[in-house]
Amino acid sequence: MIVAETKPLDEIKALLSDAEKVLVVGCGTCVTVCFAGGSREVAIMGSLLRMAGRMDGHERQVEEVTVQRQCEWEYLDAIAEQVGAVDVVLSLGCGIGVQALAEHFPNAWVVPGLNTKFMGLPLEQGVWAERCAGCGDCLLGLTGGVCPIARCSKQLLNGPCGGSIDGHCEINPEVSCAWQLIYDRLTEKGKLEVLMEIQPPRDWRTARHGGPRTIVREDLRLPEDHQAGQSMKQEA
Amino acid sequence: MSDQPSFEPQIVAFCCRHCAYTAADLAGGLRFQYPTSIKVVELPCTGRLDVLHVLRAFEDGADGVIAAG
Structure with a gap:
């Protein structure tokens, strides 16, 4: 949400x-x-x-x-x-x-x-945490379902960095190190070999770095004569 | 001070039906008096009391609110 x-x-x-x-x-x-x-x-x-x-x-x-x-x-x-x-x-x-x-x-x-x-979720009543940065090129399939874009302070693709201390981030001991979470998760699932593949530099144009984003689904669009009938704006 | 109009605060008392409201009822049965400036609102439980009820009481002119339960 x-x-x-x-x-x-x-x-x-x-x-x-x-x-x-x-x-x-x-x-x-x-x-x-x-x-x-x-x-x-x-x-x-x-x-x-x-x-x-x-x-x-x-x-x-x-x-x-x-x-x-x-x-x-x-x-x-x-x-x-x-x-x-x-x-x-x-x-x-x-x-x-x-x-x-x-x-x-x-x-x-x-x-x-x-x-x-x-964009995040409630961890418990009254506590919400960020989980998605809407980067436009989801890599959760490589990281055991833990997002390094939203949850690593440096948005590292090949972590952790030297600031990972006892599972926590150097910016704040209350912030979990996303890459420690990824490592733990992949270990638990027996998929640690996934980390052996070095991720190349990312194309950030899919994120906001490419400017405001729009999705057009031609299969869902209405024919032009129907679109004209739809009120996009209404005088208040 | 004597020529100053006396200020009698209007109080809305939100009372739990299982204790405070019952106590007020008993006080009435024993003919004890309490000021007419106290308006009692019965709640099924003070856990039902919401910030909105308190705000509405103040908005409608209450000077104070008491939650009793």
């Missing part, structure tokens, strides 16, 4: 500036399960903003809504009327949700209420 955290309230208040009508928009997918931007967090944010407005002598009308997924036009269509009725839309979605709202409703002013952190 995409993992995010709420921005400090003072920063959110500054982003809202002198807006009198605010719509807080949550997302029912990733940020719901990481307790950052679901319907509950939207209700809390709404309550905080209404009280903060009163305390600051600048009362705001704060509305709340949560869509199933902020990153798909179809779900955003359902809130077009609410978006059109406010001065500022405060998105409690990830960075994709914020941009989807801004792109879908070009007349609206959309600001983020969260800081999007990483």
Whole structure:
């Protein structure tokens, strides 16, 4: 999932500036399960903003809504009327949700209420850890299912480095050495010989180093006459 | 000080039905008085209390909230 955290309230208040009508928009997918931007967090944010407005002598009308997924036009269509009725839309979605709202409703002013952190998983209740860097050329098949791009501080392809100390990374003793994990995993599975193959320098163009990425699946695309019928943008 | 209007804080008391709420009920049965500024909300358990309930109480004008259980 995409993992995010709420921005400090003072920063959110500054982003809202002198807006009198605010719509807080949550997302029912990733940020719901990481307790950052679901319907509950939207209700809390709404309550905080209404009280903060009163305390600051600048009362705001704060509305709340949560869509199933902020990153798909179809779900955003359902809130077009609410978006059109406010001065500022405060998105409690990830960075994709914020941009989807801004792109879908070009007349609206959309600001983020969260800081999007990483793609990861919950290790235990209340603890999330990064697991994927979205590098575009997955090599987990060579590393026993442990990603050295996301989990090695140096993103080494042939580790570990000299900073691996008792299974931990030199940058922080609380960070596990990804290459120690890889070594342990391959040992456990009897596949240590995989490490004998030296990995050549990587083509990082598949990652963000090649600029923003797009996927086009011609087999899934609709014929042009259908595409024209699909509303890509809607006036807020 | 005597000409100052007295401030009587409005308190919302979230009470567990198995202890604090029952105690308040018993106090009522014994004709003990408590201030009318205390508003008791019965919960099935104080574990049900969510930050949202506390925020809503403050938003609706409470000066203080007590969780009793």
